[in-house]
Amino acid sequence: MERIDGHTILIGLMATPIRHSMSPTMHNNAFAKLGLNYAYLAFEVGNDQLADAVQAIRTLDMRGSNVSMPNKQKILPLLDKLSPAAKMAGAVNTVVNDNGVLTGYTTDGTGFMKSLADEGLDIRGKKMVLTGAGGAGTPIAIQAALDGVKEIAIFNRQDAQWKQAEKNVEMINAQTKCHASLHHLEDRADFKHELAIADIYCDSTGVGMKPLEDMTLVEDPTWFHEDMIVFDTVYAPRETKLMKVAKEAGVKHVLNGLGMMLEQGAEAFKLWTGKEMPVEYIHQLLFNEE
Template identity: 40%
Template sequence: MSYAITDETRLTGIIGTPIKQSFSPKIHNKAFGHLNLNYLYIPFDVQQQSLGKTVEAMKTLNFRGFNVTMPHKQEIMKHLDGISEEAKIIGAVNTVVNQQGNLIGYNTDGKGYTRSLKEEGVAINNKTFVIAGAGGAARSVAIQLALDGAKKIILLNRTLQKAHDIAELITKNISDAIIEVNTLENKNLVKALEEADVLVNSTPLGMYSAKDQSIIEDEEIIPAGLVVSDLIYNPAKTKLLQQAENRKCQTVNGLGMLIWQAAIAFELWTQVPMPVDYVKNAILRD
């Protein structure tokens, strides 16, 4: 950064636990420095029992805003002064903006994902999406896809009730959404892929701790022309994405979602667009 931290430095940050693995401080501080904005982004490891006091402290210290990560994305909502309509539907907040002393919650995860697809030339409107997994990320992504006009969303999860919960949430709030649910097993995945335009992996399979695993057992079931998207960004090429490349499919990893959800939060705080290409290249270099 080309400036000293002063009493005019605007504070932002992220709260969650554990927090040391987060890429967010690097993303935001690189962007602030590149644009010569007098902002600072600080990670805070916050336990559940300290959440309320932490939020009050951030308001008292006049933080411009902060991100919220696991396990606080739902619990944070009771400590805020207002919540955006999309965050209400999703039932989770990942970004908070201090608007003249009022803390307003937003959810940028879903918009970050759909923006990352659009940047890769992947259409959403009138397309069929198969989502593997039914956690918080899947919920945000599925809701935003429905809001953006996806033709159909097929949710596959090992615990069927979690998929049903997301489907019910979407159909309750988006009247024209078409949602199907089924268990995540090979025969159901094969059937779903027959009509899919895009496959989305939101499960942990493929992360470094499970880097030799994939939701796909046999890559031969991946149809030609399918777009395969993995929300995992580390490693950049999961086993699933390698399988898809072997089948000559377009692939999209999770780095774009990570950066674009951050970019939306960045602009909410600063009213300045994030230099996305610069940040992405800087992250890849590191």
């Protein structure tokens, strides 16, 4: 508490529900570790309160805020500027306030790519199969394309996210050197074929997380090959059913979303403070239990 004084700079997290979030603990411990005079607080904010909350960033001279569901898309017209990735993804998870000018960023995709790099994995020039086109899937697809992934096959059900998936494919093909294609997740033969020739499979859906922790979109280990990467954006539970199937198949690199969560937070941390988050320290502090 001795860090809080008349000069403390406030950063927020605006979403609902949000009280379960680990972000305040992550960022406040990082501030304390580096001796930075910032405080990070979670605010229960939905679409109806969002305009007032964004104005409060300016009024209170906050340094910025994270944004999560259901506000990632709704916040776009309330901001002054968008990063190229945020503009392409049509979603924002980080807001930076520079003297009243609010810029929106998406760090989810950056967190995904950085978490792979942390493991010594490089998917530039490679083929990705991605399931999902929602709050995580869209920025992952956009950032992967921007960073040099050669091909992305996006699989989605023909549900509310199908139009977003169509938009993602169109943008990637028009604005990057990556080739993207859209596939029906219900077409299991097509799904199996694409996985067989993929360098990485990323599941960006909520399948595998409560209350769906006993489910996976790939149940047959023979659909995987050992030289690929299998990445599940879910990190609770630590080992999802998808990960178990991949390990049964002998896949060499099987990852959960913990590294992505930390790295997207670290990217936001740097945007606000100009400093590198002490990621290893935060990882040990919060997630080292097995």
